[in-house]
Amino acid sequence: MTSPPLRQCNWSDAQLVNAVRSSTNWRGVMRELGLNATSAGAIRIVRRHVARLGLDTSHFRGKRKWSDVQLKRAVSESQSWDEVLDALGLAVNGGGMRTHVKSHAIRLGLGFDHLEADAAVVDVPCPGKPDLKHLREAGASIAAAWFTLCGNSVLFPIEPAIYDLVVSIQDRLCRVQVKTTTHYSKNGWMITVGRRPYSIRKDAPLIPYDPDLIDCFFMVDGDLNMYLIPSRVIAGRVSILLRTYARYVVGNASGLLGADGAKGCSG
Template structure:
């Protein structure tokens, strides 16, 4: 099939044959015919800039995956992951390639409040656990982040973090903002666990802030609770 020889993808073959290029059924049929006739399509690249033989040669000549990616006009983790996947699919031996360097064991790890939003639920769960509560996580996305149980009572907790300063205090947003800001209702949660940029913790009942989109935490100091113990204290 000359269409296979001159094309760079199965969609290109379908276009040359006057068929709908987005038809999965037509694509499977044409590929089956090519396989039956023994017609090679290893030169197909799709969106790639290289063919399979170039990948084999690049891996054979490279000393690590970064070098292989650069030789094929690629760079970065995504390009390397794609090459590794193609190499596995083609059965290309890459055992001689040096593994990527691991992070130095001496590298200093330092907490950064720029990641506070990612750590918020974990910090809240640790706090409730160290207070003697049982903590559960919802299996599916819910309006609450945690369910805590203490003394036979269960409460739904929405965790909020803030690194925003306003009027000399921390400003915490209590509503969601996907399309329009929407506050939480008593049917959805029972309390907020708020962590500010100083890592101070607040447990604020929904009844105290119901209907509000944002609060200044200085006005809710009475709901501040002891933080996680540090150094055994």
């Protein structure tokens, strides 16, 4: 498809060359040529003539205080983004200015791998190492991750409820109570599946969960074996030996504790 013919202009190519050379934006060019600087149509015509002549506009900076030429020089001569900002006369801690300058460098296709080298030596806060002492707090998250990986939607109740999760399974909403244990007896992992009513003191005897209020239990033992047990299977119990429910094991999350030989962070 051919471009439409250029209109007859009231300026010469030489005038346009001088206007582009002495201006820092397109409106400046328009003013140099005695044209309406707010006319989008007129600016498009001038742009087409500039393209026809192959004129360099890399020094244009719009509302910026620096041009593309200055940015190219700053990037090539600096060793960090702070130095780039300083070379452009910008505040190093100037909010989103670093992102703005970096984005512009990307649009210009500038290489700046040498500016990223300083980021590699920045210390990252160490989160510590996985420990079974945190299993109780992690239980609901482990359960939610497993259900999600199975393709189910997981909801957390926003107010205290008798269940920990609500999971959408085959168009049915299932109420899930999460239990964990690090108590290993001579017979294997023991886990508490009873509860204490909220209105009773903490040392009160445990009572079973009502199977009409809980659909299933998701359990994690100290070996990070994961169990999914229907509530009616353990109805009436407040404590169980998990090895007798091996048929309900659905997986193992021991990889969360870290692979053998993996390097931990220091700090």
